[in-house]
Amino acid sequence: MSKKEKARGRKRRQALLHELGEKCVWCGTTEKLEFDCIIPQGDKHHRKDAASRMTFYYAQHRLKNIQILCSEDNRIKSIIDARFLEELRKAQAAAAQRQQDRDDVPF
Numbered sequence: 081m082s083k084k085e086k087a088r089g090r091k092r093r094q095a096l097l098h099e100l101g102e103k104c105v106w107c108g109t110t111e112k113l114e115f116d117c118i119i120p121q122g123d124k125h126h127r128k129d130a131a132s133r134m135t136f137y138y139a140q141h142r143l144k145n146i147q148i149l150c151s152e153d154n155r156i157k158s159i160i161d162a163r164f165l166e167e168l169r170k171a172q173a174a175a176a177q178r179q180q181d182r183d184d185v186p187f
């Protein structure tokens with residue numbers, strides 16, 4: 081990534097932090113802030129480069145799905161998120177099974 085892109089990414093990050101209040105919504109600290117998807121979207125975006133990550137966060141922000149957490153609280157939230165995604169997958173599998181069962185009815 082070029083210097084210019086890096087600078088632009090930093091600027092967008094600062095702008096979004098500013099818009100969201102520049103503090104952890106759980107504990108109020110202004111240190112080590114991170115963006116968090118309120119309804120978890122998996123962790124694929126964590127492996128993207130910084131610019132793509134910011135594009136992802138802005139898209140989520142338009143859906144009102146971004147909040148600021150400090151790194152410590154974000155670690156706790158990610159444990160909750162993992163549990164949430166596990167339950168979501170189970171619920172979706174159960175729903176798909178119900179659909180299947182309905183489709184199996186011969187009339």
Ligand SMILES: [Zn+2]
Nearest residue numbers: 104107150153
């Ligand atoms: Zn916090």
